[in-house]
Amino acid sequence: MSSMIRTGDDRLYWRVQGERNRGLMGLFAVVAAFLALYAYLFPGLLSVAGVSKFAQSWLPLALVAMAQAILMLTGGISLAIGATVSLGAVIAATTMSGYFGVAGGIVAVSASGLVIGALCGVIAIRLRLPAIIVTLAASFIIGGLALLILPRPGGAIPGWFSDLLAGNTPAALVLVFLVALLWKLYLATPLGLSLYAAGENPVGAYRAGVPVDAARIAAYAISGLLSTLAGLFIAAQTGSGDPVIGQAFTLNSIAAAVLGGVGFLGGRGTMRGAIAGSLLLSVMINVMFFLGFPPVAQYVAQGLIIIGAVALPQLTARFRRRP
Amino acid sequence: MNQANHSRFPAWSPRALLRNRAFLTVAIVILVWVVAGFAKPGFGSYGHLRYLLELAAVIGLVAIGQTYVVIAGGIDLSVGAIVTVSAVGVPLVALSGDGSGTFAVLIILVAATSIGFLNGLGVAYLRIHPMIMTLAMATFLQGVLILIAGGTAISAQNPLLAWLGNARIIGIPAGVLLWAVVSGAALAVLHATPFGARLYALGANPLASALSGINVQATTMAVYAVSGLAAGLAGVLILGMNGQGYVGIGDPYLLASIAAVVLGGTSILGGSGSYAGTIPGAILLVTITALITVVNASAGWRSILFGSLILLLLLLSGRESQRR
Numbered sequence: 001m002s003s004m005i006r007t008g009d010d011r012l013y014w015r016v017q018g019e020r021n022r023g024l025m026g027l028f029a030v031v032a033a034f035l036a037l038y039a040y041l042f043p044g045l046l047s048v049a050g051v052s053k054f055a056q057s058w059l060p061l062a063l064v065a066m067a068q069a070i071l072m073l074t075g076g077i078s079l080a081i082g083a084t085v086s087l088g089a090v091i092a093a094t095t096m097s098g099y100f101g102v103a104g105g106i107v108a109v110s111a112s113g114l115v116i117g118a119l120c121g122v123i124a125i126r127l128r129l130p131a132i133i134v135t136l137a138a139s140f141i142i143g144g145l146a147l148l149i150l151p152r153p154g155g156a157i158p159g160w161f162s163d164l165l166a167g168n169t170p171a172a173l174v175l176v177f178l179v180a181l182l183w184k185l186y187l188a189t190p191l192g193l194s195l196y197a198a199g200e201n202p203v204g205a206y207r208a209g210v211p212v213d214a215a216r217i218a219a220y221a222i223s224g225l226l227s228t229l230a231g232l233f234i235a236a237q238t239g240s241g242d243p244v245i246g247q248a249f250t251l252n253s254i255a256a257a258v259l260g261g262v263g264f265l266g267g268r269g270t271m272r273g274a275i276a277g278s279l280l281l282s283v284m285i286n287v288m289f290f291l292g293f294p295p296v297a298q299y300v301a302q303g304l305i306i307i308g309a310v311a312l313p314q315l316t317a318r319f320r321r322r323p
Numbered sequence: 324m325n326q327a328n329h330s331r332f333p334a335w336s337p338r339a340l341l342r343n344r345a346f347l348t349v350a351i352v353i354l355v356w357v358v359a360g361f362a363k364p365g366f367g368s369y370g371h372l373r374y375l376l377e378l379a380a381v382i383g384l385v386a387i388g389q390t391y392v393v394i395a396g397g398i399d400l401s402v403g404a405i406v407t408v409s410a411v412g413v414p415l416v417a418l419s420g421d422g423s424g425t426f427a428v429l430i431i432l433v434a435a436t437s438i439g440f441l442n443g444l445g446v447a448y449l450r451i452h453p454m455i456m457t458l459a460m461a462t463f464l465q466g467v468l469i470l471i472a473g474g475t476a477i478s479a480q481n482p483l484l485a486w487l488g489n490a491r492i493i494g495i496p497a498g499v500l501l502w503a504v505v506s507g508a509a510l511a512v513l514h515a516t517p518f519g520a521r522l523y524a525l526g527a528n529p530l531a532s533a534l535s536g537i538n539v540q541a542t543t544m545a546v547y548a549v550s551g552l553a554a555g556l557a558g559v560l561i562l563g564m565n566g567q568g569y570v571g572i573g574d575p576y577l578l579a580s581i582a583a584v585v586l587g588g589t590s591i592l593g594g595s596g597s598y599a600g601t602i603p604g605a606i607l608l609v610t611i612t613a614l615i616t617v618v619n620a621s622a623g624w625r626s627i628l629f630g631s632l633i634l635l636l637l638l639l640s641g642r643e644s645q646r647r
Contacts, residue, residue: 129637130591132398136578137637140630147623251458258455299466306459311449 024261024273030309031276034283041290048170055172056165056237058282060085060230062176062275064249065256066183067226069274072257074199074219075266076131080120081227081253083142085246088113088231090146093155093241102161109232110225116142117224121217139250146243155241165236172233176275179226183271191218200267255302256281259309280309344588345600351639352603355610363617373496375609377564380502382579383605384557386587387509388439388550389580390601394513395546396526396593397453401442402554402580404464406573409435409558411472414479414568424481432555438464439551443544457547461577468570478567488563498560505556509598522546526593583608586636607636 021028044050064081071078088109096105116138124134165171186192194215197205206212230249235241260277262269284305288298360367385402392399409431416427438460445456490497513519521542524532533539557576562568581591587604589596611632615625 123634127638129634130585132591133581133585133637134634136581137630137633140626140633142630144623144626144628144630147626148621151621151623251462254454254458255462258452264452264454294470296466296469299462299469301466303459303461303463303466306455306462307445307449307451310451310455310459311445314450 020270021272024270024276026312027259027261027273027276027280027309031280031283034280034287038283038287038290041287049168051173052168052170054282054286055170055176057286058279059172059176060234060237060249061252061256061278061282063179063226063230063233064253065260065274065278066179066271067223067230068253069257069260069262069269069271070195070219070226071131071223072199072262072264073195073266073269073271074216075202076124076216076219077254077264078120078135078220078223079132079250080135080139080142081223082246082248082250083139083146084113084116084224084227085231085234085249086243087116087142087146087149087246088228089235089245090150090155090231090241090243091228092232092235093157094149096158096161096235097156102158106232109228113225113228114221115224117227118217118221120224121220124220125213125216143244150241150243153240153242155235157236157239159239162236162239165233175233180271180275186222191215195219196267198266202266252281255306259306345597345603347639348587348600348603348607351636352607352610355607355614359610359614363614366613366617371613373494373499375606375613376499377496378613379606379609380496380498381557381561381564382576382583382608383502383602384505384560385554385576385580386583386601386605387505387598388553389584390587390589390596390598391509391513391522391546391553392453392550393581393584393589393591394526394593394596395522395543396529397446397543397546398581398591399439399442399457399547399550399554400454400577401438401457401461401464402550403573403575403577404461404468405435405438405551405554406558406561406576407468407568407570408438408464408573409555410562410565410568410572411468411477411570412568413484413559413562414477415472424479424483427481428483428559431559432552435555435558436548436552439554440544440548442551443547446547447540447543465570472568472570474570476567476569479562484559484563486563487560488566498564501556501560505553506598506602509553513598518542518545523594527595579605579608582633586633 038054039045042050045054064085067081067084068078091109091112092105095108096102098104100108120135120138123129123138124131163169187195191211191214194205194210194212197208197210198212198215202212227246227249231246234245238245256278257269257274258264258277259280260269260273260275262274262277281302284302285298288301293301356367356372365371385406389399389402412431412434413424413427416430442453442457442460445451445460446453449456451459487497487501492500513522521532521537524535524537525539525542525546529539554573554576558568558573561572565572583601583604584596585591585604586607587596587598587600587602589600611629615628615632618625618628620628
């Protein structure tokens with residue numbers, strides 16, 4: 001979408017972008033404030049090693065937030081993200097030390113994510129079953145597959161690959177930017193262009209000749225791919241695979257996407273918002289850790305902050321409407 | 324009002340019956356029970372079926388609230404946490420001492436209702452999407468529970484709970500009886516009171532219901548409060564059957580309640596369906612789980628079977644109507 005406008009009118013492009021950023025200014029400010037607080041509490045953050053470590057704790061959440069956001073933009077949702085992350089982790093841990101090596105492992109992980117995502121999409125879209133319950137059932141099937149592949153934590157990731165992704169290099173940060181860039185490119189393809197239209201007004205889009213079903217199924221496939229890649233990264237981080245490691249990501253991905261202003265009904269929100277939302281969640285967890293909160297209190301704070309972050313724009317909007 | 328009732332309960336005819344999802348779900352349950360009874364000796368025995376019903380009672384109770392909320396166009400992701408609050412809370416309150424335990428149970432039921440009410444408050448007045456509001460509430464409760472109860476199991480001893488968990492009245496477990504009574508009330512409220520009619524209206528079209536004079540905010544808060552109460556009741560029943568409560572005891576019931584509602588033919592989009600479908604939905608869910616346990620398979624295969632069966636049943640009963 002953006003690239004098409006850009007070729008026509010440069011000023012219009014930036015105005016559209018500015019318009020889309022406007023609702024996110026509050027979020028960006030909060031993220032910046034939390035980052036500043038984190039840097040103040042932990043000055044070590046402002047070094048290559050500090051940034052690397054932080055980016056490594058953030059990357060999986062950023063990936064699953066994007067995986068959830070792309071579905072929510074088309075009006076879908078997935079409760080299978082966590083299970084898919086686990087599946088990606090166990091496939092990486094079992095294939096990478098095998099015959100085909102790291103490259104083969106990456107291909108296997110990506111292919112499984114795409115196929116599983118696309119299957120969920122076909123079932124939900126073509127058979128017209130509600131996405132929430134299809135992905136709920138899928139989460140059992142995918143989680144079962146992960147348990148079949150690796151019944152208990154184990155497997156191995158080659159050491160050099162772990163060092164490359166999760167060592168003292170800012171590789172994770174580079175990956176975030178790379179994925180964000182690829183998302184921009186995807187939005188310029190016909191399927192990417194259809195994404196927002198299919199979410200915002202499926203019937204209208206269909207009548208206008210937009211391939212609504214294809215765009216939605218593609219979104220499911222990409223969502224699966226992003227989830228298994230998050231699993232791959234976690235496996236590289238821990239050096240092994242765990243069939244239940246992804247569980248928490250289902251709800252966290254929804255929370256991050258919603259914090260980022262992505263709506264449930266489709267067509268509302270931006271990917272930069274979702275990424276910022278995941279950053280906020282990630283920084284928040286780190287800050288609370290440094291403030292010495294027990295892990296439990298983090299749940300309490302997380303619940304309150306999510307409600308606050310979602311309710312605040314609603315409340316301010318209402319006060320503005322009623323001068 | 325009469326007209327609306329008519330469309331919800333079409334005149335009896337074989338075709339209408341086949342299209343009635345509640346009836347379809349009952350038929351599937353009976354089919355599964357008969358087939359399993361022949362295939363697996365002992366499955367069809369009275370004792371085993373009674374045990375299944377006892378398990379279904381808990382899911383069924385949680386699913387009352389979930390059905391109400393879904394019909395009204397929302398979803399409640401905090402029911403699992405509320406079940407835990409109630410199962411862990413009753414022993415904690417009971418420690419301060421009252422004879423029969425009735426007082427403790429009542430306090431906890433009020434607390435569970437208040438939690439639901441808070442959910443409703445957030446959804447109705449702060450305009451937070453139900454999924455987020457209840458998800459955040461669940462996260463919040465989980466933290467509070469671990470802070471209060473820690474990681475240990477807390478056992479409860481009081482006569483009321485013991486009766487609920489173990490008593491048999493003319494051979495029927497007290498839990499099943501409780502479920503039957505509450506179900507009757509839930510069905511009556513849903514189909515024979517203005518409140519029930521408002522739920523359907525709210526789920527079908529919130530704007531139109533607001534314009535036709537329904538107090539959307541009050542109805543929303545009430546429906547989430549009912550969900551909290553139902554989940555609290557389920558927690559009390561689990562505590563009675565289990566003898567002890569621990570953090571995480573209610574977690575499985577979140578997804579089970581949603582699955583029961585959808586298997587029972589209630590549209591996840593709101594505005595249609597009935598608790599009459601959720602009852603066989605809950606029984607079906609428990610039956611599937613029991614069948615999978617009988618099949619001697621690894622945890623992975625069991626999980627795959629369970630997911631596949633739910634998908635399969637969805638194809639039979641849970642399809643959204645064709646969009647025009």
